[in-house]
Amino acid sequence: MALSGIEIYKLLPKTNCKDCEFPTCLAFAMKLATKQVELSACPHVSEESQSLLAASSEPPIRLVSLKSDGYEVKAGNEVVLFRHEKTFYNMPGLFIRVTDEMTSEQIQKKLKPAEEYLVNYVGIDLAVDGYAIESTSNDPTKFKSAVESVRSVSKKPIVLICKDPKVIRAGLDVLEGESPLIYAADESNWEEMGEIAKNANAPLVVSSPNIDSIAEITEKLKDFGVLNLVLDPANRDLSTSLMQFTQIRRLAIKKDFRPLGYPVIAFPCHAPSPETESIQAAQAITKYAGFIVLETFSPEALYALLVLRQNIYTDPQKPIQVQPGIYEINDPKPEDPVLVTTNFSITYFSVANEVEGSGQPAWLLVSEAEGMSVLTAWAAGNFDAERIAKDVKRFEIADKVTNKQIVLPGHVSVLSGELEEELPDWDVRVGPREAVDLPAFLKQAL
């Protein structure tokens, strides 16, 4: 756990020698606590203090990374329980599962559409992160050929699933030079699995329904030299899984409990139906999973999950902004109206969504409002007639339209007089307060 400035101070020489270029050891300690300087700036710190301070600067949840040719999926490095406390950093990777009892054709048929899948949300392209291959046959030859089949379709990172070390070795043979995730070590096989993981330089999942046992095995593996671990509290129902994922996260972050300071993997693929699978996956996204293995590839469920993941992992301190500018919705012609809104992402998407849904063509002027919603921006002085008029000129909107009809959001109807003065040859209208009323407004009022 991160030490406070005072705790760090106690570990320093307390000589105020200024060799670190700070006036006092306390001042240096305060900077260390906020990670603005490196400990190496102090030439006099004792070895014992050094190791204590190094341990305290390790993240409470270890960063674990799966790698393949050109791809990387990372999990861990999280520092909070609730996103509003700071942010969640590394989005859980979504993996689609196949088994080695599927034929090569079946594997390719399932994974090709998954591999080609790319969906755009808020200007960001979202995709599947990788694939999980489970040996249901326990046959190394079959497993090896299943891994080859997956590699014939995709280069993305892989999770290898089998409790038998022999089978895992056969799979690893195909993945030379990669860091796939190996599933899994348990009480009976941890030593052999640990050996394999160490040799392959691949992260290893520790699986047990009981978190006490998980912690025991991670400690043994750590002593054995396997540091990149992932945890599988192997209970699949929503309630137990929510409890255990929360307990692990709390122990890691609030108690700095190292034996559980690793990312967690979830297996909605074991759900009894695609409907319950997407619910389990949603819970895993909002509640602390680092990797998620899915059985079903269905665009509608995947799209919803990818969007949820994007939403939850948005930094709450930095709302997504939209580029100010003039946006064309439903192929507007010069005679169509110009609607005005702000560049706060949700405001923009609500308005754009409603106009698009209405089928009515319009020009949408997204004004620079510091990423605030209409009312907030207006209250803060970031959305006024002058600024709107300036953006109308900056984006040369008069050259695009003939009717010169401009519609203000209903919440800022008070700006209409001033805007008429700023834009004398424009017809200034006041639209609805809420985006949801835009379709009716566009059809009836304009």
Place this chain on the structure above:
Amino acid sequence: MSIEIPKDSWPGEVRTITIGATAEEGGTRTSTVTVGGEKTLPFMHFESPMPYRPVVAIEIKDRKPDDWSQLLNETWGEVMENPGLWAKAAEEVGAEIIQLSLSLTDKDGNRNTAEAAVSAVKNILENTGLPIMVYGPGQAEIDNELIVPISDATKGERVVLGICEDKNYRTIVASALANDHLVTARAPMDVNLSKQLNILIQDMGLSLDRVLMDPTTGALGYGIEYGFSVMERLRLAALQGDAMTQLPMAVTVGFEAWKTKEAKVGVDVPKTWGDWLERSITWETLTAISLIETGADIVSLRHPESVKRVRAAIEELIAVPAIA
């Protein structure tokens, strides 16, 4: 190794609120719904049992809506023409509460009237024994015009009236006070605005034992992260002992999810969005589940299949883990 699991022990708890009244209690409902009472974060059974489960309301309208997704119209069919039959159908598919959203106009575009709204509510009460929530169209003047007579006509039923917002809460609160009803207080995704409105309502003399709060949620893809975090913060504040946040949360997931393009539009959308119906139901279901896990006590939904899925998930979540 035996790990000592840290347990949060909170000084505060959420108020317990009962919606609806049976004949003995001065109403006509055959069942009532009790929510709230949480002493810890949702489903953390190992810290404190969850006294009441989150419940699912189905949102219906007083007439067939003009702007609902075609998918919803197809699912509900003819009952949408009659709010009583619609309520009955909703009860049959698993509603635990009926949430009526009044329309702004009648089907010919004329302003809705108190008479029509009261008769819709009576029709619903005759056709279902479930407790009800009645929300106005969302414009201050007409909300008050419709909600007050409904409140008078249903005295003693412990109906949830809404929606109280900072600009318009006095009339609805006064009417709830006069007729022993409850209210929903809605603030726009802001912890302090929620608290402020609850204070204003309490200052009018309505006990907070009769107030639900709706922090406004947004839908998946359309601001759910704001609703999600505001709800987490409100619930944490409640457990920490902030009295003005210790109210059960009632959220309009169906309304939010079904106005998204993903749910509303079936043609000319990217192929990667997948099947329209399944996408819409997933959108509503995942929005609901995410919010239930932040502390929502009542979720209003629109599609019967979402109701089925969400209720099954709640069932699973309220089960105390064998190893807890």
